[in-house]
Amino acid sequence: MTAALDFVAWLGRFVLAACTACGRLALFCVSGLSHIVRPPFYGRMFLRAIIDIGYTSLPVVALTATFTGMVLALQSSTGLSRFSADSAVASLVVLSVTRELGPVIASLMVAGRVGASIAAEIGTMRVTDQIDALSTLSTNPMKYLVAPRLLAGLIALPLLVLIADILGVMGGFIIATVKLNFNTQTYLRNTLDFIQTDDVVSGLVKAAVFGVLITLMGCYQGYNSKGGAQGVGQATTSAVVAASVLILAFDYVLTEMFFAR
Amino acid sequence: MTNANPTIRLRGLSKSFGDKKVLDGIDLDVATGTSMVVIGGSGSGKSVLIKCILGLIEPDEGVIEIDGIDVLKAPREQRMELRSRIGMLFQNGALFDSLTVWENVAFGLLAQKKCTRSEARERAAGVLAQVGLAASVGDLSPAELSGGMQKRVGLARAIAAQPEILFFDEPTTGLDPIMGAVIDGLIVDCVKRMGSTAIAITHDMASAVRIGDRAAMLFKGRIVWEGLASALLDSGNEMVDQFTHGRREGPIQMELRK
Numbered sequence: 001m002t003a004a005l006d007f008v009a010w011l012g013r014f015v016l017a018a019c020t021a022c023g024r025l026a027l028f029c030v031s032g033l034s035h036i037v038r039p040p041f042y043g044r045m046f047l048r049a050i051i052d053i054g055y056t057s058l059p060v061v062a063l064t065a066t067f068t069g070m071v072l073a074l075q076s077s078t079g080l081s082r083f084s085a086d087s088a089v090a091s092l093v094v095l096s097v098t099r100e101l102g103p104v105i106a107s108l109m110v111a112g113r114v115g116a117s118i119a120a121e122i123g124t125m126r127v128t129d130q131i132d133a134l135s136t137l138s139t140n141p142m143k144y145l146v147a148p149r150l151l152a153g154l155i156a157l158p159l160l161v162l163i164a165d166i167l168g169v170m171g172g173f174i175i176a177t178v179k180l181n182f183n184t185q186t187y188l189r190n191t192l193d194f195i196q197t198d199d200v201v202s203g204l205v206k207a208a209v210f211g212v213l214i215t216l217m218g219c220y221q222g223y224n225s226k227g228g229a230q231g232v233g234q235a236t237t238s239a240v241v242a243a244s245v246l247i248l249a250f251d252y253v254l255t256e257m258f259f260a261r
Numbered sequence: 262m263t264n265a266n267p268t269i270r271l272r273g274l275s276k277s278f279g280d281k282k283v284l285d286g287i288d289l290d291v292a293t294g295t296s297m298v299v300i301g302g303s304g305s306g307k308s309v310l311i312k313c314i315l316g317l318i319e320p321d322e323g324v325i326e327i328d329g330i331d332v333l334k335a336p337r338e339q340r341m342e343l344r345s346r347i348g349m350l351f352q353n354g355a356l357f358d359s360l361t362v363w364e365n366v367a368f369g370l371l372a373q374k375k376c377t378r379s380e381a382r383e384r385a386a387g388v389l390a391q392v393g394l395a396a397s398v399g400d401l402s403p404a405e406l407s408g409g410m411q412k413r414v415g416l417a418r419a420i421a422a423q424p425e426i427l428f429f430d431e432p433t434t435g436l437d438p439i440m441g442a443v444i445d446g447l448i449v450d451c452v453k454r455m456g457s458t459a460i461a462i463t464h465d466m467a468s469a470v471r472i473g474d475r476a477a478m479l480f481k482g483r484i485v486w487e488g489l490a491s492a493l494l495d496s497g498n499e500m501v502d503q504f505t506h507g508r509r510e511g512p513i514q515m516e517l518r519k
Contacts, residue, residue, distance in 0.1 A: 048359075121359075129355035132317050136349040137369040137418075138341065 028146075028220050033212075035140070035147035045148035053114050053149075053215070054156030058163065060113060061106045065164035068101050069093060069171030077180050089182070090190035093172035098165050098199045099259075104251055106164040107157060107210035111243040115218040118149060119239035122222030123232035131223070146223070149215040157211030158204040165203060202258040209254060210247050217243040267326075268293045268426060268458040269314065274323035275482075276309055283309045284320065285482035291475075296452055296459040298473030298490050300466070300504065302513070305479045307462035308352075311428050314460070315349065316340060327426070345373055348424035348457075350448075352431040354415035356403035362414050363389070363399030369422045388417045392447050409440040413447065420451045427452060429461035433468045445471040466505050469493055478504065480513065 076092045122145055125131050134141045169191060176182040218239045225235035267290035274287040283306040291297040301307050312318040314325055316332065325332040327343055335343070348369075356365050366388055367381035376384065386396035392413040403411060412432065419427060432448060433441035445468050452459045461472050469476055473490030478501050486498040494505050503511030 124358075128353060129351045130357055132312070132315075133349070133351055133355040133357070135317055136315060136344065136347060137372050138345045139368070139372045 024224075025216075025220055028223070029216055031142050032146040032150050032216065032219065035143040036151050038143075040143070042144055042148050045144060046152055049149045049152035049215075050156050052117065053110065053152050053211075054159055057110050057113055057156075057160060060109050061160050061164050062167050064105050064109050065097075065102060065168040066171040068105055069097055069168035069173075070175045072096055072101065072168075073172035073175040073180065077176070086182075087186075087190065089176055089180075090172075090187045091194035093176075094169050094191045094195045095199060097168035097172070098195065098203045100203075100251070100255075102165040102168050103161050103203045103206040103210060104247065106161050107207065107214065107247050108244055110157065110160065110211075111214045111217075111247060112240055114153075115214045115239045115243045116236045118215060118218030119222040119225070119236045120232055122219055123225035123235040124222075126223060126225050127228050127232060141223075146219045149219055150212055153211035153215030154208050155211070157207040157214070161203055161207035162200075165200065198258070202254070205258075206251060206254050209250055213246045213250060214243045217246065267291055268328055269297075269460065270324070270326040271314070272324040272326075274310070274313060274320050274325065276306075276313060276318065276320045282482050284313065284323075287323070287479075287482070287484055289477060289484060289487075291458055291460055293458055294456050295474040296449075296461065296472055296490075298469040298476040298493075299460065299462045299479055300464060300469055300476060300493070300501075301462075301479035302464065302504065306482045307479055308430060310479065311349075311430060311460065311462060315347065315428065316344060345369075345422070346424055347426045347428065348419035348422065349428045350412070350415045350419045350430065350432055352434055354403070354411040356411060356414055356418070358403055360402075361399065362394075362401050362403060362406070365403065365414060366399070366417045366421050368418065373422065375422065385417075385421065388421045389414070391420070391451070392417045393443075408435055409437075409444070412436065412440075412444050416444065416447055416451065420455065423455055425455075425457055427457045427459040429459065429463075429472070431463055431465075432461060432472070433463065433465045438467075441465065441468060442471070448472055464504075466493065 072093050073089060076089050077086060080086055080088050080092070122131075125145070131141045131145070134144055173187060173191070176187050177184050221235040221239040221242070225231045269289070269291040271287050271289040274284050275282070276284040287310065289297070299307050299310065309318060313320045320333070330339065330343065332340060332343060357368065360368070363382055363385040366385040370376055370381045370384060371378065382399070385399055389396060389399055394410065394413055394417070398406070398410070403414065406414065429448060432444055436444060448459075448461070449472060451457070459472075461469075463469050463472075470490055470493055475488065476490040476493050477484050477487040478498070479485070480500055486496060486501045488496060493501065496502060496505070499512050502508075503513050
C-alpha cells in the first residue's frame, strides 16, 4: 500500500514538474516573441544573430544538402529500377528535398551548431552576472538577448533551406546525369513538372518554425542555466537535444497540417 | 539604526530559497551621500540583499524604499526610472564579452539614449581616464584585460551615467592588496565627487574601513551590528570582533552544509 502511494506521489510530482516546465517555456516564448514587435529594437544584435545563424551555417548546410540529394538519387534509382520506375527518380528527389529533407536536415545541422552556441553564450552570461548587469543598465535581457535571436532564426532558416533545396536538387541532378546516365533534359523536365509552389512553401514554413524552435531552446536553456561551467555544459546539451526532438515532432505536426487528406 | 533622510530604507526584508531563510527581517537605512558597508561571511545573504534592492530578486516580505518610493509597489515605469539612477559594480566585473571596453562603459548611456554613439565614445574615454585607464584601452575586448583592469572598467561602467546610488559587490575580491587599495581609492573618489549614496558588500576588512562611512554586519540573514565603519576593528561586538580579526573561536561557528 505504501509503495503504491509513493508511486502515485512520485507520478504527481513528475506531472506537476512537467507542467511547470512547459508553462515556463511557453511564457518565455510568448515574452520573447512579444519583444520582437515592441521597441526599443536592437538592430546590431539582430544583424549579429542573422550572421551567426545564417551566414556562418551556410557551408555546413550546403554540404549536407548536396550530399543528401546525391544519396537520395542513388538510393531511389536502385529501388525504383526494381519496378522499372526509373523515371520517377527526379520527382522523388525534388519532392523529398523540398518537403522534408531540406528543412529537416538543414535545421538539425543548425540546431547542433547554432543552438549549442546560443545556449553556451547566454548561459555564460547568466553564470557570470552579465544578464543581471544588463538589467542594472536599463536594458531588458529578453529584448536584448532573446528577441533578436528569435527573429534571426525566423528569417535565416527559410533562406538557408531555400539554398539547401536548390543544392539538394542539384546534387541529385549531378548523380542522375553523370553516374546514372539519365538524360539531362528529361531529368530537368521531370523535376520542373512535378514540383509545385506548395511543396517549396511548406518547406519554408517548416524552416521558419524550426528556426524559432532552435533559437528558443538555445535562449531558454542558456537563460536558465545555473552552477558555473557544468551548468552551461548541461544547458548546451539540453538545447541541442530539445531542439532536435522538437524539430522532428513539429515536422510531423506540420506535415499533417499541410498534406494530410 | 534610523537616519533623518535615508535614500535607501529597508524594513522587515525577508527572502527564503526553499527551506533556507537567507534574509530574515532586515532593517537598514542608508543616508543620502553616505557609504554603507555590509560585511558578513560567505552565504550570509549579502549578495541577495543587494539583488533585492536592485530588483533582480523579489523578496518574500518587507519594504524597500528609495527616496521615499516603495520600490516593490511602484509601477514598472517608475521602477525602471529608479533603476536608471543606480550603478552597480559586480564581483567579477560582469563585462560583456561581445563588446569592446568603451562599448561596455557607454552601454548604459546608449541604452538610456542619453547621447549619440560618437558622443558616448568620447564620454567613455573620459570615464576611463577617471579610473586611471588610457583611452586606447577602450578598443580592447574585456578578455584582453587583467583582473584589476576589468574591475576598473566595471567601475567606469557603473559611474558612467553619474548615478545617484552605487552598489559594489566585493569590489576587491581576487585582487592583490595594492590593486585592492587602488580600487578602493577610486571608489571613494567617485562616490565623493558625485555625491552618491553607496552600499558595498565585502569581507575584506581593510576595504570596508577605507570605503565605508557606516558599516553593518549580516549573520544568518539578520543585521547583528551597525555602527561607524571606523569602529569596525574595535566594535565591542563579539561577532564583529571575531569576524574582523579572523578568529576561529567565538560566537560564529562554521556549520556543515546539510
